[in-house]
Amino acid sequence: MSDLGFSFSLSQLWQIAGGQLILIFASLILIFVDLWLTTDEESDHVATMGWLTALSFLVALWYLVHREWPLHEVVLAGVFSAEKFSVFVSAVVLLAGVFASLLSIGYMRNNRMFRGEYFVLLLFAVYGTIAMLQAVDLLMIFIALEVMSLSVYSLAAFLKDSRKSQEGALKYFLLGCFGSAFFLFGLALTYGLTGTVNITKIAQILSVGPFKHPVVLVALAMLMAGLFFKMSLVPFHMWAPDVYEGSPSIITAYMATAVKAGAFGVFLKLMSVAFTPILSLSGQPDFQSTINLGMLAVYWKPVLWWLALLTMFVGNLVAVSQQNVKRMLAYSSIAHAGYMSLGLLAANSEGRMAVLFYLVVYTIMNFGAFGVLFLIDGKEGKAQTLEDYRGLGYRYPTLSFLMSLFLLSMAGLPPTAGFIGKFYLFAAAIKQGYFVLAALGVMTCVIASYYYLRVVWKFYMEEPAREVVAGNISFVTMGVLICLALGVMYFGILPAGLVHIANVAQQSLAMVF
């Protein structure tokens, strides 16, 4: 491949894309483990698969943190990079994978849904997200995006007997094709214009070439729309409530956190490397002129301004009138995407840091909330409405307490992590001068606290409407939930460490090129 102008060796491949390789091998092995593993109890089979999956994620996570985080040479053959930024977001995704696989064991037992390939699909989904994050090549980003999406589509359809699940998955698939088509079209236009798919080269060529050409803008709009779909920003959000409501709860949590984390990560990377690059740190003269492209911000920032505003408002407003808690959380996750896009909009180092921080926090609290949700549910869809939650505070004190904690964190009340996360996001937006947007955003937070606190109110202040029997609460599930709760409290009280790491991570974006 020397004619492409990149050097390539297996050791470098292992060094930079080791996490991905580990996941691919793990999934290939697990496919066959699933086939040939015979246990007396089906639930043991699922538990084994779940633990093995979690273990693979942990190994990959270990590799990422210990081997890829300290790397200096970060670009592999112009396809993958392992700078701290993508390592950070990948770690978030892997963490989400660990939570998802461990919680899924309990979920599958409660729903009597014993399917081993669920975990393999989860592995592929995580692999796709990580590959997408590490890619510095638009084509690779697209392929990885599709690997991720296809796996998630099938995961969303996993409740075979549920019409909602089938309907949601089909909608997701159809609209997902739409979104992918946007992205692909943008990719094609970019390639046509610059003759390359490598995002660093794109920046280089655009900056000296005619970057004011309307085709650049069309390409940018298309790429953005494709990613906005995955980030579920209004008006590309319409699939989200239906899909989130229909999918298995754990998969919903995974989609709302890891898939979004992937999309946000790619968006940040794409923007800060290719289209409105930050100042390059590599010192190569080729990249010095890319700062010219900063003027593209004049185009995309106002658009994102409006989308962020719409997203925050629509997400929070519609959540208010939802009676189904799962659907309410789906809308709330749209709203959270709106908050995070404040950080994208600020596009300064604080903003990027805030987005990274919020991704971690959001992953933790969202998994927590969905983890409790599926436990109270018992079997998917049995007790999801607000009516079912009445008076549960006395019947299930631990579950109710945990749920309240996670919801309070989502509402952004101190001393939980949600508060700190929102604080940094809004602070970044204000620092960049978006006062009106920040003020309106805080207003939507007030609306949000209404529907979060309503759940807490139902728990403790009302008499039960009917008998609700929570599902079996296994040791693992409880352990994960307690870890999540501790995480919410820890990052709320001592955020400094994570802030520092996120800051280092966002600085490393300048090392890609």
Place this chain on the structure above:
Amino acid sequence: MEGYIFLIPLLPLIGFLINGLFGQKIGKWMITYIGCSSIGLAFLTSVLIVYHMLCLPVGERQFTQVLWHWITVGNLHIDLAFMLDPLSAVMILVVTGVSFVIHIYSKGYMAHDESYWRYYAYLNMFVFFMTVLILGANYVVMFVGWEGVGLASYLLIGFWYKENLIADAGKKAFIVNRVGDFGFLLGMFLIFVTFGSLSYTELFPKVLHMYEHGLLAMNSPVMIAICLLLFVGATGKSAQIPLYVWLPDAMAGPTPVSALIHAATMVTAGVYMVARTNILYTLAPTALLVMSLMSAATAFIAATIGVLQYDIKRVLAYSTVSQLGYMFIGVSVLAYSAGIFHLMSHAFFKACLFLCAGAVMHAMRGDLDMRDMGGLAKKMPITYVTMLFASLAISGIPPFSGFFSKDEVLGKAFMFPYYPVVGKIVWFIGLAAAGITAFYMFRLMFMTFHGEFRGTEEEARHVHEMPFSMTGPLMVLAFLSLVGGWVGIPEVMNSLFPFHVTNLFENFLDPVFEHSHEIVAGFVTIPHYSSTVEWILMSSSVAVGIGGICLAYYIYICHPDTLPQKLAHTFALHYKLIYNKYYIDEIYYHVVVLPFYFLSTFCWKVIDAFLIDGVGVNGQAWWVQRGSRAVGLVQNGYVQTYGAFMLLGLVMMLWFFIF
């Protein structure tokens, strides 16, 4: 050793968590064991650390331990840090020690309560917050403890919350304390705004430095404001005029709680705070003037109210208010160590008195009215003797601890350097209050333990001595009431002893207060009185104490049936006034509570219910609901609509980009 300071609050916290979370499951024996041993270990830790401190030279007796950086906003840096210096050493020993004794006493006292675990959990929580209050190395940590003990106090006063009256007493304590806390907070903010720091180790040297370099005048308005605002906080927590009203009602809680929180420890937090802030107070003489007069008034008025109460615990409550007045006299006449000294001896004898009252109450099956008692001395000899010790201590009879501490406070008041005349007035009021104190204490003793039993037959049969877990603590505290004062024997008494005595206590605390003394010495000439004057002061207070006891003996032993009524009849107006506690509660009700009630009704009905809830909140909520439904309509479930919206979004984006 400073690395272990965190253990002192941590151990009670662990006790609280275990008892609070698992108390219902682990059984009484375990609850007691955990509750007592956590405090016992905290006491042991304190003793070891203080012993280590004593081994060090005087200049190095200050330990700080920073656990972590807590809040960093702008130039406000607050660490979660603990500091142990001689002042907090004295406090921590008193608090953990007395708490330990009272925890053991509670085992017997609360044995039959159904919420036993809750009681121990709260008590451990209280000790945790109290130690945080004392050890905190800045005002914010102190405030955390300050609020925390308030919470614990509220929970424990309302411990038997099923009765309305008791729950109300809890609320009253909490609300009155909020008023004080407000002052404390404002004072804290003002300190930060003025000096830019809230940490003791930064603030005090800075203030001193500013004063020495002429950047800060003596008696500057901002210092007076800070000191008075902090004092407002102290009047709330330490039950001084005008915020003392909650303390007598707080007696609704279990008696060991009254002993621990509302006599020995929590209520002295204000005194500790003032002593801690001594440099600031020394620089604000006007504030000290106000404080000394207020506290003298408190000492006197509360003592007079105590004279006519029949409820044992209420007598002791007013006595606590009055004694707290003495402590504040001490700290406000620049005799900070005297104030702390009285705090310590008061902790011993007042805790002892309350626990004895608890024993009597237990024996009387919850009856607290002295008119139903009498002659209990024969049936409860240990209780009687221990209570006698404590009463002698509070009356200031040598060689009991109260004598040394009260005498030092009064003596220092007489020599108040800033305002000598006011000092003498304060001394005189204090002296009178001391006489009244001796009178009402022995009125209590005589009515309870002497004479004939006046209760019912059934009660008489029930009266018995308490088990050892209750009398043991009594004996310990009685012993301490006797010897506790011997650490602070004034030097003027040297001639009485064959060996040389020094005021150990004052010397020990000296490093904390030396800068204040320097400031005073640099500002005014300290009046010097000969040892004869000191002897006269001392003997006059003893004489007044003995006089009070004799008067009580004359009235309640010699003529118990006739004289009290006759006196009440002769001085009907005074009697009524004092018996009704100067109508303070009623005055507060009409002057503060009622207008406030009307105002809040107005706020509730008109501003809140109509304007804010109706037009504002519900109006907004109505709009939000409407908006929610309107936007929700778009979400109609048809995938083609969804696709259309995506396309629309894209078109809008392109439109904006290109045109």
Place this chain on the structure above:
Amino acid sequence: MMSGFGTIAMYLAMSVIGVGAMFLMSRALGPFRPTPTKATTYECGVPLLAAGHNRYSIKYYLVAVLFLIFDIETVLIYPLGVRYSSMAHNSWALFFEIFIFVAILLAGLVYAIKRGAIDWD
């Protein structure tokens, strides 16, 4: 910014308007009298036998999906075969690479077969 896209936009607009106009005009000018016979699907004058939407056997899709595996294999191996001689300096590495690729696809095939993808009954 009418430069590049102006003409295209003009073209698009014209075509949309033209087609739309024709539709509307035929609707506006022509008579519209539907009968059941007219409303049926036109099938070369022969009456309809069944609805157009037939259900296919799921196996059809399964075979199609399995076919994809081989299809993709060919798509990648063919260009490699063409370019192989020009990359002789690291031919073994390439060989193993393609070997791994085929192995992964084979794993998929084995999995599908073990799951019973081609068990017809």
